[in-house]
Amino acid sequence: MKRFMKRFTGVAVFVLVGMLSVGHAFAVETLNGAGSSFAYPIYSAWAYAYQKVAGTQLNYQSIGSGGGIKQITERTVDFGASDLPLSPADLRKSNLIQFPAVIGGVVPIVNIPGVKPDQMRLDSQTMCGIYLGDIKFWDDAQIKALNPKMDLPHNEITVVHRSDGSGTTAILTNYLVQTCPAWKDKVGTGTSVNWPVGIGGKGSEGVANYVQSTGYSIGYDEFAYAQQNNLTYTQLKNPAGKFVSAKSETFEAAAKTANFDSKNDFDLMMTNAKGKDAWPIAGATFILLGKEKNESNAKVTKFYNWAFIHGDKKAEELIYVPLPKTLKDRIRAYWKLNHIKY
Numbered sequence: 136m137k138r139f140m141k142r143f144t145g146v147a148v149f150v151l152v153g154m155l156s157v158g159h160a161f162a163v164e165t166l167n168g169a170g171s172s173f174a175y176p177i178y179s180a181w182a183y184a185y186q187k188v189a190g191t192q193l194n195y196q197s198i199g200s201g202g203g204i205k206q207i208t209e210r211t212v213d214f215g216a217s218d219l220p221l222s223p224a225d226l227r228k229s230n231l232i233q234f235p236a237v238i239g240g241v242v243p244i245v246n247i248p249g250v251k252p253d254q255m256r257l258d259s260q261t262m263c264g265i266y267l268g269d270i271k272f273w274d275d276a277q278i279k280a281l282n283p284k285m286d287l288p289h290n291e292i293t294v295v296h297r298s299d300g301s302g303t304t305a306i307l308t309n310y311l312v313q314t315c316p317a318w319k320d321k322v323g324t325g326t327s328v329n330w331p332v333g334i335g336g337k338g339s340e341g342v343a344n345y346v347q348s349t350g351y352s353i354g355y356d357e358f359a360y361a362q363q364n365n366l367t368y369t370q371l372k373n374p375a376g377k378f379v380s381a382k383s384e385t386f387e388a389a390a391k392t393a394n395f396d397s398k399n400d401f402d403l404m405m406t407n408a409k410g411k412d413a414w415p416i417a418g419a420t421f422i423l424l425g426k427e428k429n430e431s432n433a434k435v436t437k438f439y440n441w442a443f444i445h446g447d448k449k450a451e452e453l454i455y456v457p458l459p460k461t462l463k464d465r466i467r468a469y470w471k472l473n474h475i476k477y
Contacts, residue, residue, distance in 0.1 A: 164190070164191045164192065166434055166438060167212045167213050167214075168214045168215065169206045169207075169216070170196075170200050170204065170207075170215045171203060171302050172197040172301070172338045173357040174216055175360070176357070177446075177450055177453050178193075178216070178236075181442045182438075185438055196212075197339070197340075199300050199301045199326070199337075200217035200300060200302030200305065201326040201327060202299065202300060203217050204217050207425065215422070215423035216422055217302050217326075218302020218419070219302045219305035219306075219325075220400075220401060220421050221233055221402070222400075223400045230426045231423050231426060232400065232424050232473050232475075233400055233401060233423050234466045235395060235401055235419040235420070235422075236420055236458075237450055237455045237458065238386060238389075238405070238417065239418070240357070240417045241306045241356070242358045242368040242371075242416070243262065243353060243354075243369045244355060244356055244367060244368050245352065245353045245367050246349060246353075247288065247350075248288075248350065251367065252368050253369070253370060253380050253381070254367075254369075255369040255370065256369065256370045256371075257278070257371055259311065259415070260277065263317065264277060266294060266318070266330070266333070267321065267332070272290065274287040290351040291351065292352070293334070293349050293352035294333030294334070295333055296334075296342070296354065297336065297337075297342060298335025298336060299337050301338075302418075303339065303357060305326045306406060308328055309324045310406040310415060312324045336354070339356050339360045342354040342355065343356055343360065343366055355416075358386075359455060368381055371415055371416065373407075373412075373415045374408070374413075375412075375413070377411060379415075381414055381454075382414075382454065383454050384412065385412055386414050386455070387456045388411070389414050397465050397472075401419075401421065401466075401469075426473060436470050436475050437476075437477050
């Protein structure tokens with residue numbers, strides 16, 4: 136996997152080329168997708184494995200969920216990927232369908248000398264205060280109260296956020312809206328918001344690069360990306376009052392509370408789940424398809440059906456939560472209902 140996870144200052148793209156040779160058993164097909172950087176690690180891994188068995192070239196631009204929604208709406212790609220599900224009304228407006236592909240978690244990442252991954256504790260109120268600009272220094276009393284054994288420096292916090300339309304931002308801000316009335320009143324939620332403070336980085340790569348190069352900073356990224364790029368992530372206090380670590384078990388605990396309904400086009404946010412061990416900033420990533428009957432849609436669903444059958448192990452290796460079998464079956468029924476082959 137490390138061969139895929141190069142850092143980019145701009146747009147992350149993976150291009151997997153079907154190999155042509157004498158006697159090659161597969162006809163080369165090409166799929167073009169764009170959107171979620173949250174899902175980039177698992178889509179790249181699935182694509183690499185799928186290319187070897189199906190001979191399909193998959194081009195995916197990790198440009199953020201806002202870009203993915205825009206490109207599939209304009210039909211410039213075969214599929215879009217977004218961590219913010221569209222409402223049924225918005226889907227109808229653009230003649231789209233959507234379905235979840237995998238579940239993961241968003242984690243706060245920090246750059247504080249001497250602080251190791253999974254060592255610092257934060258909660259929704261400190262996250263809210265930092266991103267509102269009300270908590271300005273790392274030795275603020277609220278942060279010290281959560282970390283009494285840490286020698287926190289009196290250094291100003293540099294806040295880093297996404298500059299592009301981002302489903303990762305949508306998941307984080309949905310969490311803050313639910314847990315912090317001041318954030319709900321002043322900022323709100325969405326793929327793009329008017330950030331009160333901070334500097335913006337483009338894509339998961341941009342946020343990671345800023346945090347890694349800027350001392351005493353904080354940002355947020357998808358956990359698989361953070362782990363693979365050796366970023367320092369924190370613990371979080373969940374609604375049950377328990378400090379939990381970012382890992383597959385806490386993401387799965389959050390996923391168990393989710394009730395995805397095909398009648399509502401799977402429109403569901405998973406943040407602030409009530410489970411005792413649940414990670415509070417968890418979410419699904421969604422695939423967006425045009426509702427037209429064409430071979431392109433069939434190629435996309437064929438790929439994701441293969442991933443549903445063969446991709447769970449790789450998802451688990453990358454600390455995502457595979458969809459349960461019952462939900463996968465519900466998605467296949469949803470494809471049939473919309474006359475899409477797989």
